[in-house]
Amino acid sequence: MKAYRAAILRFATDREPRHAALYEEDGLLVVGANAQGTQVVQAVGPCNEIRPRYPDLAVTHWPGRIIAPGFVDLHSHYPQTNVIGSPAEGLLPWLENYTFPEEGRFASAQYSTEAAQFFIAELLRHGVTTALTFATAHPASVHAIFTEAKRQRLRLITGLCLMDRNAPADVLNQASANGAADATEQSLLDSEALIRQWHGIDRLGYAITPRFAPASTEAQLRGAGELAASYPDVWIQSHVAENKAEIAWARALFPASRSYLATYGDFGLLRRRAIYAHCLHFDDQDRALMRDAGAAAAVCPTSNLFLGSGFFDYAGADRVGFQYGLASDVGGGTSFSPFHTMLAAYYVAREGQTKAGLSLSPQQLWWQHTAGAAQALGLAGVVGNLQPGCEADFVLLNPQATPLLARKTALASNLDELLFSMIVLGDDRLVEQTVISQAIQA
Numbered sequence: 001m002k003a004y005r006a007a008i009l010r011f012a013t014d015r016e017p018r019h020a021a022l023y024e025e026d027g028l029l030v031v032g033a034n035a036q037g038t039q040v041v042q043a044v045g046p047c048n049e050i051r052p053r054y055p056d057l058a059v060t061h062w063p064g065r066i067i068a069p070g071f072v073d074l075h076s077h078y079p080q081t082n083v084i085g086s087p088a089e090g091l092l093p094w095l096e097n098y099t100f101p102e103e104g105r106f107a108s109a110q111y112s113t114e115a116a117q118f119f120i121a122e123l124l125r126h127g128v129t130t131a132l133t134f135a136t137a138h139p140a141s142v143h144a145i146f147t148e149a150k151r152q153r154l155r156l157i158t159g160l161c162l163m164d165r166n167a168p169a170d171v172l173n174q175a176s177a178n179g180a181a182d183a184t185e186q187s188l189l190d191s192e193a194l195i196r197q198w199h200g201i202d203r204l205g206y207a208i209t210p211r212f213a214p215a216s217t218e219a220q221l222r223g224a225g226e227l228a229a230s231y232p233d234v235w236i237q238s239h240v241a242e243n244k245a246e247i248a249w250a251r252a253l254f255p256a257s258r259s260y261l262a263t264y265g266d267f268g269l270l271r272r273r274a275i276y277a278h279c280l281h282f283d284d285q286d287r288a289l290m291r292d293a294g295a296a297a298a299v300c301p302t303s304n305l306f307l308g309s310g311f312f313d314y315a316g317a318d319r320v321g322f323q324y325g326l327a328s329d330v331g332g333g334t335s336f337s338p339f340h341t342m343l344a345a346y347y348v349a350r351e352g353q354t355k356a357g358l359s360l361s362p363q364q365l366w367w368q369h370t371a372g373a374a375q376a377l378g379l380a381g382v383v384g385n386l387q388p389g390c391e392a393d394f395v396l397l398n399p400q401a402t403p404l405l406a407r408k409t410a411l412a413s414n415l416d417e418l419l420f421s422m423i424v425l426g427d428d429r430l431v432e433q434t435v436i437s438q439a440i441q442a
């Protein structure tokens, strides 16, 4: 067992609101293996209460630092690291001019491996310890990111991107020589083989990954839904209702469905553990469909602002009651930093605010990128928090990391002011270490 002494931030699990943060000025976090051999939180609380229970345990003391749950990033594209900051009129020209040309390179295992290593190193540098990410339509891209995540013990969920039409040939699923009738059937066989090879290995999970309805035939969406029914604890990830031109395209291709979102439901792709990126242009029937299915939205504010896609309607989501959490959406998103994403969510919620008032509170923002995002994934009590039993993934924050952070955090007179200072001024410099189970990254 190990013990760490510092200020500790975590979230209450026994009271409303769900995003209520708990903060110990002088806390102790005790970590040790559970029955399965996973490093989990054994005890947490005020140092003077917890320490006498473990008299023989050596304590690592980090004065002036804050231990907080590792961040959970609900949506990104590891093959789009090089695409960050590519300006376009909107989503569809951005895909065509920047994103598809880069994704074509992931047919190469070597290219994929280098990109996967860089991407995971960036996640860890920024304090992200659980990530749901897209690969490309090339199986080599999936093997590369799972291999690297396993090596680094990152909790990572990904899957083969399903796209069998409406994009350049080199980014679509390919037919291969081993017996499938066509690329569509091959993509489904490859997905199932990848589930069997990787899902549930160490901390890895598989997500059935139709890119978005316009890039899949009916046969591919139907096959994806059948796969989802056969493997109920596998995740699903896709995009929906991000951009007006994209929505018109999806409606034209699937006119029988009530809405773009309903298309996914009609093919069996709306259920718990289904995470849909964006969810911007919804009506209340769409919101109810998300809620009733137990699906969740990955809210991607830096991406939505950068691509001019729109504003996530927080009030609408809360009124109808579907789940959501925060995501970087690298490379439509502009940053790996959870602090930048939380700040962008604050701007978005302010812009979308119809009533007078502030925006999201600092505790709500932080929760959406940790325990709330974990709940959206169906991993509440597993990651995203530091309550007893949670996997011991945490960040060590240094509020003195820059002169301005030191000056501003010293003035904080309550927890909200402290958290807000870090959300507004923070970036990778604030993250002094990222600790994932046994592994420590400085």
Ligand code: GUN
Residues within 6 Å of the ligand: 077, 091, 095, 099, 211, 212, 239, 242, 303, 329, 332
């Ligand atoms: N819709 C379909 N593909 C993508 C993508 O790669 N990024 C974003 N932001 N939206 C998409």
Ligand code: ZN
Residues within 6 Å of the ligand: 075, 076, 077, 239, 277, 329, 332
């Ligand atoms: Zn995306």
